[in-house]
Amino acid sequence: MTDSTSRREELIAAALAGELDEQERQEFDRACAADPSMLRDLDEMRETVALLERAGIRWEETVLPSKLEQRVLASTTGQPRSAAPTPLANDAPTSRPRAGWAGRRATPALLGLAAAGLIAMGALGGVLVDHRLQAPPAGPPGALGAVEEVAVGDLPPGASIDVALVAHTWGTETVLEIDGLEVGETYEVVLVREDGQEMPSGTFLGAEVTIECRLNAAVMREDVSEVRIHDAAGKVVVASEVPTI
Structure with missing residues (x-):
């Protein structure tokens, strides 16, 4: 992943979590002016995260045991090494996420979680996800979707x-x-x-x-x-x- 791509994701994740400071807000605005697709991506992520939250699927940071992490690294990279515990995503219902749930440290996993939601909605034709995440709207006869x-x-x-x-x-x-x-x-x-x-x-x-x-x-x-x-x-x-x- 290039530095520009990584920074792009960091800015989107921070905007998604409402964590942009003033300097980053200006940077985000400049980036969106140069690449309007960033705003579209942000809107899609917001919609997906909202759907996931309505289903009780929240972001939670969990510590991965160091020995397990070393085994995972060894099996996936062939280069075992010691590392600080790595946060993992847990989709079990939790209390409201902490302010840093979409922060810099959680950026790749958060975007992966939201992207997984988008992929699931496309792969399943919206049917299963719609039944899981969206209750039918209520309304009188003729109300759209009711x-x-x-x-x-x-x-x-x-x-x-x-x-x-x-x-x-x-x-x-x-x-x-x-x-x-x-x-x-x-x-x-x-x-x-x-x-x-x-x-x-x-x-x-x-x-x-x-x-x-x-x-x-x-x-x-x-x-x-x-x-x-x-x-x-x-x-x-x-x-x-x-x-x-």
């Missing part, structure tokens, strides 16, 4: 179906949990507009196990009046009216 339970009408004998809607800026998501529909049968989910037009949301096969799926339709929540599930012959199996917003 899970809206829908009352289900008459069901086929032996079937159990839960339906919910989630409003998005790009359309409306239907969340389904289904048991008891005919195994192997093809079913189609549609959202019905206020004008009666059916907007396709997706299809699924009946199965012996509980079906959990999330489907999307290109219609805004305020235009949706009903959720329907059709069988392969086009017959309406389930019809659920939704509140007008």
Whole structure:
């Protein structure tokens, strides 16, 4: 790592922890003017650390036993040496981190922790991390991101179906949990507009196990009046009216 890269990370970490003194603030401002990506990196780190803190994942400095450190050095570099105890990251929930949790000594590990959060969100498609770190926002029907339970009408004998809607800026998501529909049968989910037009949301096969799926339709929540599930012959199996917003 070059000196400039190391200093760049030190400045970002110090800014992240709110530890820049006046001289460093001026240095940080000059560096951002020359490299606007520093501000983008800082914003991403702030967002990631905020998500990690909301999940109870905090930074904690822990002492690595010297003998263990020497064994690690020997196995990774082939050059065992004595060294001062090295701080490690511990992602167990702790009390609020000390003021130096993002300081100079912890800079590489802190940035690694935040970067790991960003990598995890990308690698997992945001799904697992979103469930772990973000509770769904609460709000009335039509509130963006809020899970809206829908009352289900008459069901086929032996079937159990839960339906919910989630409003998005790009359309409306239907969340389904289904048991008891005919195994192997093809079913189609549609959202019905206020004008009666059916907007396709997706299809699924009946199965012996509980079906959990999330489907999307290109219609805004305020235009949706009903959720329907059709069988392969086009017959309406389930019809659920939704509140007008």
